[in-house]
Amino acid sequence: MSAESIFNQKLQPYIRYADLLHFQQWITPPRIITDYMLLYVQNGSFRLRVEGEQYEVKQGQFIFVQPGIVHQMESQSQLTLLSLHLELFPYLAENRPEMIVPVDQGYNPDAVAMQPNLKAYADIAIPYVLKLPRHEWMLESLQQAIAHWNRKNALDFLQAQVHAAEMVLEILKEYTTDITTEHNRSTSLNWVPAYMQYRLAEPLTVEEMAHKALMSRSYFSMHFRAQFGMAPHQYLLKLRLDYATELLRSTALPLQDIADSCGFSSVHHFSKMYKLRFGCPPSQIRRKS
Structure with a gap:
């Protein structure tokens, strides 16, 4: 594991996509995402398969999927999700990659530009299923981010980014270690x-x-x-x-x-x-x- 600290990185949350999604049935092929995905199950449930593990994600739960992780999702019944795709690090290339990349026999992970996986940093470990102390606040912030982002004007877009930054901060505070140690802070x-x-x-x-x-x-x-x-x-x-x-x-x-x-x-x-x-x-x- 790298000794690099997340506290020494430049973080700049940026929403790429935000929406309320409805499915009668939801089955994805094996895939990766190139950014970070935050989902909240408003109604229904689904099965998440990732890294050899299987999670039953139920109504009222948040999940967080990171870039480059092969995963698959399946629900055989009606499902309503609050969905947010966002970047955490500044993106410097001229054109952003597709958010979702199917994994097939010709898949080459080195050929896909994506945001860093947080596993590269020694002092942060975020699970797939989140358990946050301010659950209701997190839900309200996600709802507000989606509502503002979909109004498609400059001020609402900016407000959506503010909500995204606050949610990212909430997650990082919960799942980082030794946050008060001066050696973990940016120098x-x-x-x-x-x-x-x-x-x-x-x-x-x-x-x-x-x-x-x-x-x-x-x-x-x-x-x-x-x-x-x-x-x-x-x-x-x-x-x-x-x-x-x-x-x-x-x-x-x-x-x-x-x-x-x-x-x-x-x-x-x-x-x-x-x-x-x-x-x-x-x-x-x-x-x-």
């Missing part, structure tokens, strides 16, 4: 430079940024250095001095005001840090400008 810190720039005048600390990243100070500092090539406090100082240079060249603000705007405790501290980096005092930059 991407691309948001930090913007966070720093908006707070240059504030006494920003490494502890505060680590807390926002849900990491310990040492873990945050390690990953920040790996991503940006310097310690967080050094990067923050660089941003402050670069902004100070911009103010020196483009405004007539007094040095005290510039020091305050860039988060320095005093003009003396500002001038000292500026000279250490640029080799000249800030007043010299002002004269040149």
Whole structure:
């Protein structure tokens, strides 16, 4: 099993198909899907055959089928399903594959483009038949997603995607492990430079940024250095001095005001840090400008 964590992935739920389905009889050949399928049995029941197992899916149950898994479904009586096909990961290719691919003698799984199977990640295991603590909420969300998606206008389409994202979050919360461990969280810190720039005048600390990243100070500092090539406090100082240079060249603000705007405790501290980096005092930059 891969040691890769689902928490380090970019997730972007996107509905491909949503509908309320009615069958007098439902028998599918062996097949795979290229995305993720969420079904709710509103009326009736059916038999799901998958990976050598057989499940009797009854009224009131949710099932979740993942990409690339050969499965077959059969019902000999009337059946009503709420059906949702969705992607979890951004799809980058120009054309999406068919949602459902029959499995025959010429089937080549490597030739079919599909979403990743979540079994590739070490910290998530979703069963075929779901048991969710907020069952009624999940049903209402699925009904709302289907209703909005089928209205076929931009605002309803967007609302349907919101419902899909909330349902995906509910499933992931229920079936992921060690969700609070910092090593399972994304180590991407691309948001930090913007966070720093908006707070240059504030006494920003490494502890505060680590807390926002849900990491310990040492873990945050390690990953920040790996991503940006310097310690967080050094990067923050660089941003402050670069902004100070911009103010020196483009405004007539007094040095005290510039020091305050860039988060320095005093003009003396500002001038000292500026000279250490640029080799000249800030007043010299002002004269040149």
